[in-house]
Amino acid sequence: MSDKLIKIIRFIGLGFLEPIIRLSRGEEPRKNGILILKIIIAPLASVLLFIGVWQTGSTALFNKEANYRIEKALKDQGQKAADEMKLCIDSGDISCQPNTLPSPSQVNASFKTLLKDHKAISIDKKNFKEKTAALNKQRNAEGKDPIVYTGRPSFVDQIKTSIKTVFAGFLLAILIAVPIGVIIGLSDTLRSSFNWLIQIFKPVSPVVWLLLVFMIVKTLTKDSDTDSSFIISFISVGLCSMWATLVNTAMGVSTVDKDFINVAKVLKLGPLQKVFKVILPSSLPLIFTGLRITLSVAWMVLIAIELLAQSPGLGSFVWEEFQNGANDSNSKIIVAMFVIGIIGFLLDRLMLAIQKFVSFNKNEGI
Amino acid sequence: MMPTKIFKKQEKFAPAEVMLDLHDLKKVYPTPKGDYVVLEHLDLQVKKEEFVTIIGHSGCGKTTMLSMIAGLNPISDGGISVLGTSIKGPGPDRGVIFQSPSLMPWMTALENVKLGVRKVFPHATKKQKEDICKYYLNKVGLDGSFNKKASELSQGMQQRVGIARAFAIKPKVLLLDEPFGMLDSLTRGELQDVLIEIWNKEKITAVMITHDVDEAIFLADRVIMMTSGPSAKIGDILSIDFERPRTRKAVIGHDDYYKYRKYLIDFLEH
Ligand SMILES: Nc1ncnc2c1ncn2[C@@H]1O[C@H](COP(=O)(O)OP(=O)(O)O)[C@@H](O)[C@H]1O
Ligand SMILES: [Mg+2]
Numbered sequence A: 001m002s003d004k005l006i007k008i009i010r011f012i013g014l015g016f017l018e019p020i021i022r023l024s025r026g027e028e029p030r031k032n033g034i035l036i037l038k039i040i041i042a043p044l045a046s047v048l049l050f051i052g053v054w055q056t057g058s059t060a061l062f063n064k065e066a067n068y069r070i071e072k073a074l075k076d077q078g079q080k081a082a083d084e085m086k087l088c089i090d091s092g093d094i095s096c097q098p099n100t101l102p103s104p105s106q107v108n109a110s111f112k113t114l115l116k117d118h119k120a121i122s123i124d125k126k127n128f129k130e131k132t133a134a135l136n137k138q139r140n141a142e143g144k145d146p147i148v149y150t151g152r153p154s155f156v157d158q159i160k161t162s163i164k165t166v167f168a169g170f171l172l173a174i175l176i177a178v179p180i181g182v183i184i185g186l187s188d189t190l191r192s193s194f195n196w197l198i199q200i201f202k203p204v205s206p207v208v209w210l211l212l213v214f215m216i217v218k219t220l221t222k223d224s225d226t227d228s229s230f231i232i233s234f235i236s237v238g239l240c241s242m243w244a245t246l247v248n249t250a251m252g253v254s255t256v257d258k259d260f261i262n263v264a265k266v267l268k269l270g271p272l273q274k275v276f277k278v279i280l281p282s283s284l285p286l287i288f289t290g291l292r293i294t295l296s297v298a299w300m301v302l303i304a305i306e307l308l309a310q311s312p313g314l315g316s317f318v319w320e321e322f323q324n325g326a327n328d329s330n331s332k333i334i335v336a337m338f339v340i341g342i343i344g345f346l347l348d349r350l351m352l353a354i355q356k357f358v359s360f361n362k363n364e365g366i
Numbered sequence B: 001m002m003p004t005k006i007f008k009k010q011e012k013f014a015p016a017e018v019m020l021d022l023h024d025l026k027k028v029y030p031t032p033k034g035d036y037v038v039l040e041h042l043d044l045q046v047k048k049e050e051f052v053t054i055i056g057h058s059g060c061g062k063t064t065m066l067s068m069i070a071g072l073n074p075i076s077d078g079g080i081s082v083l084g085t086s087i088k089g090p091g092p093d094r095g096v097i098f099q100s101p102s103l104m105p106w107m108t109a110l111e112n113v114k115l116g117v118r119k120v121f122p123h124a125t126k127k128q129k130e131d132i133c134k135y136y137l138n139k140v141g142l143d144g145s146f147n148k149k150a151s152e153l154s155q156g157m158q159q160r161v162g163i164a165r166a167f168a169i170k171p172k173v174l175l176l177d178e179p180f181g182m183l184d185s186l187t188r189g190e191l192q193d194v195l196i197e198i199w200n201k202e203k204i205t206a207v208m209i210t211h212d213v214d215e216a217i218f219l220a221d222r223v224i225m226m227t228s229g230p231s232a233k234i235g236d237i238l239s240i241d242f243e244r245p246r247t248r249k250a251v252i253g254h255d256d257y258y259k260y261r262k263y264l265i266d267f268l269e270h
Helices: A002-011 A015-024 A029-077 A079-091 A104-141 A155-186 A188-201 A206-220 A229-254 A258-266 A271-309 A314-324 A329-358 B062-070 B109-120 B126-139 B155-168 B185-202 B213-219 B248-253 B255-269
Strands: B018-031 B034-047 B051-055 B077-082 B094-097 B173-177 B205-209 B222-226 B234-239
Touching: A002 A015, A015 A029, A029 A079, A029 A104, A104 A155, A104 A329, A155 A188, A155 A229, A155 A271, A155 A314, A155 A329, A188 A229, A206 A229, A206 A271, A229 A271, A258 A271, A258 B094, A271 A314, A271 A329, A271 B109, A314 A329, B018 B062, B018 B205, B034 B062, B034 B205, B034 B234, B051 B062, B051 B213, B062 B094, B062 B173, B062 B205, B094 B155, B109 B126, B109 B155, B126 B155, B126 B185, B155 B185, B185 B213, B213 B248, B213 B255, B222 B255, B234 B255, B248 B255
Parallel strands: B051 B205, B051 B222, B094 B173, B173 B205
Antiparallel strands: B018 B034, B018 B077, B222 B234
16 A cells, blocks of 8 residues: 555655655664655755745845935935935835845745735635626527626636646647657658758747747737637747657657567558557657657746736736836745746656656666 | 588579579678678578578678568569569568567567557458467467566567567568577577477478577578678588477487587588
8 A cells, every 4th residue: 555655656756755654654764764864854954045045145135225225315315314214114114115036934925915815816706706697697598708707817827827828838739749740750851851940940939939929820810809818828839849849759750779660561561550559659758758848848938928928827927026016026926936936847747757657668767 | 421411502492392592692782982792692492391590600691681581671683582473572471580579568469469460361350360369479388478568578588479470470481580699598498499399380481590500400401501701602501300390309419410510610610
């Protein structure tokens, strides 16, 4: 039972929990104790160190900004204004707080605010739904569009939108890159004739892709009134991130073990059987390596693209907070930064687990 | 004392007896330093239901010759025919067992054998095809491992599957390129027995490259000796007249065994 648990946590990349489980069962206390020290206590210490450095840094920046404000008041308006400014800053009044790198506790506070905000908005949404349920039913019967909630999205809603967009983009990347990669991987001629295109478009920045997609989608959706920002951002994400999969798929397909190809020839397999029974399975590990890179690139460019395209999601959350300039905006941006990082990490773990699952040599670490 | 009877390479068989015919075969590899002639004026006939082994120095062109027979390597000049018909590319009339088992590691043993059977018996029902595969897997001693992934099998087991896969497509000629070269001697002995038993039952022609003189003698009706390259050809042919079925013990105990062995080693060392 517990061994199954250990297998599972190892498989999903949480192997560092293993010694805790083992120790809790009283297995080899000395060895597992040292292991815990090494792979849990030491990283925890580094987290504390990180927070310490951050705290010190933000305090220093705070003091610098505060001194600057006091001196500016002294220079512009005299001693009295300077004293008032000092008092005001010390009192913690929002109106005169220095606007700089927030401290860990401020960020933590903002995190809680955002969660509270999310709860409030969720309740609001629920009430709205209950209120409009009957009306929407009636509208539905009359063939009219239902009334939808148009209030401000919460932070959690933004996260959900971003995840939805990244997976839509990722799916698009798979649908484009895998088939094309297989086709050009099968033919030397096609590979060399399309190589220039791949080499030129691969390094193009996400911003340019966004503009390109914008040009096309804007024209295509001229006559419909649907919101095109979601379409624009997921297509841009797909186009930016698909290259790693395309290149890896083509490489995987073109470098299938010669022995396998000979077996296929000797057994006289038809072209379809050859592709589906031999070539694709043997290039799966490389394809998934490509997909893993694609997903992490997709997540990275998504934030930038949402920010630029003003489509809802974490990117525009960051941008709006930056524009907003409220006193807790900076700490909300840092919260978003951690959320982006953690989700990126989890997505990578997910792909790693799938990658391990499809590679035929299960013991091979990546 | 020479062995009692040695067929020289010039010997011709009656056309009706011949399964495989290599005629004035030539192979040229283009290299940066100009063409490299591996094989030239190579003539060889193999009779129906005959087992021949091929020995020769490493790099003389044995694999080249075998892959040409398999249809995996283009012929530069001359011709290869099976039952009087020139070969065109690979075909199910010629089965191949490679040096490395070359199983698809993501498939089970059974699926690997099925891979070729589907193509060769298109009209058989699913059950019939499966029975054919299982029959051969049983023959090679893998009755308990049908559904094991190929990657989970040992080298020796994998090569057993390779043998089953080759026989299951019912070839007329079986081509083997040092199939047991990577195995330890115990496993090699076991697989030789498995191979010779199925071959005996199926009555097909077998051409096997080996670098092991004892293996060459134990398995063969004739041992074909190739000269060293470039422009390698058949240097000499030794007929092994032991009765079949043979046991390893009887072969090693036979008076002629050491004569045969000495003859082959002399050829290789000269
Ligand atoms: N594709 C190739 N291109 C050029 N030379 C080759 C190629 N394949 C084999 N050779 C050369 O042909 C010779 C015979 O090779 P091979 O048939 O593998 O020998 P053997 O199987 O007898 O050891 C060797 O010298 C080898 O280097
Ligand atoms: Mg060889």
